[in-house]
Amino acid sequence: MLEGLLPQIRACQLCAAHLPHGPRPVLRAATSARLMIVGQAPGTKVHASGxxxxxxxxKRLRSWLGLTPDExxxxxxxxxxxTAFCYPGTGPSGDLPPRPECFKHWHPQLLPLLPNIQLTLLIGTYAQRAFLGANAKSTxxxxxxxxxxxxxxxxxxxxPSPRNIAWFKRHPWxxxxxxxxxQEIVQATLHG
Known part of the structure; x- marks a missing residue:
């Protein structure tokens, strides 16, 4: 049951030896959820706040979705x-990739406990490759x-990172x- 799994995830030490700031799994889930948002891994600010x-x-993501913070x-x-629940640390060009052990260990246990998900938003390359596999395009x-x-x-x-402003400018479509x-699909998913 989800109520039993979430405390296990939040207490996870699986990648502790690889996490420069220590483990602090960050996620939210309920069996009633209809929309799932999958990003890569928490950043430093999220690691600090939980x-x-x-x-x-x-902020940009909520704007894209047309959702208030409460929603x-x-x-x-x-x-x-x-994709991974803990901040992985910083590399030469930004945050390191999500730890692969996390996805492999926890997602197969967690996803079946979210039976009402109707739409999953895959944010960024790591989430897209993890969920779409060979169906993801080259870029x-x-x-x-x-x-x-x-x-x-x-x-x-x-x-939606501020680091991707150039991408947004190159792709106004x-x-x-x-x-x-x-926004229409999100509203229909949540209220339809």
């Missing part, structure tokens, strides 16, 4: 389940461009074409 998407990326953090409706841009191919189960998105439809 609140998923508690940063500038989260976004209502775990009865929205599950926030990153994030190609996968996001093909977003309609993955509906109704998945909707791939770029990461995303905000023009994808965001309005994304």
């Amino acid at each position: 609140i998923p998407w508690d940063d500038q990326s989260g 976004f953090y209502n775990e009865a409706n929205v599950a926030i389940v990153p 994030l841009t190609q996968t996001v461009e093909a977003w309609q191919d993955y509906l109704p189960q998945y909707l791939p998105l770029p990461h 995303f905000e023009r074409e994808v965001i309005p439809t994304l």
Whole structure:
């Protein structure tokens, strides 16, 4: 049961030896959730607060989805389940990739306990590759461009990080074409 698994995940030490800031699994889930948001792994701010998407990326994501913070953090409706639950540390060009052990160990146990998920948002390359496997395109841009191919189960998105401003500027079709439809689908998923 989910009520038994969540405390186990939150107490996880599986990757402790590899985490420079120690483990602090961050996720939200309830069996009633209809929308699941899968990102890569918490960043430093989220690691410090313990609140998923508690940063500038989260503000942009909530704007894309057309959700207030109260709606976004209502775990009865929205599950926030990153590819890996702990901050992996910093590498030469930003955060390190999510620890693979986390996804392999916990997701097969967790996902079957979320039976009401109707739509999963796959945010960034790591989430897209983890969930889409061979169906992911060669690049994030190609996968996001093909977003309609993955509906109704998945909707791939770029990461809303301020570091991706150049990507948003190079691909204005995303905000023009994808965001309005994304908002409609999210509303229908949560209230339909």
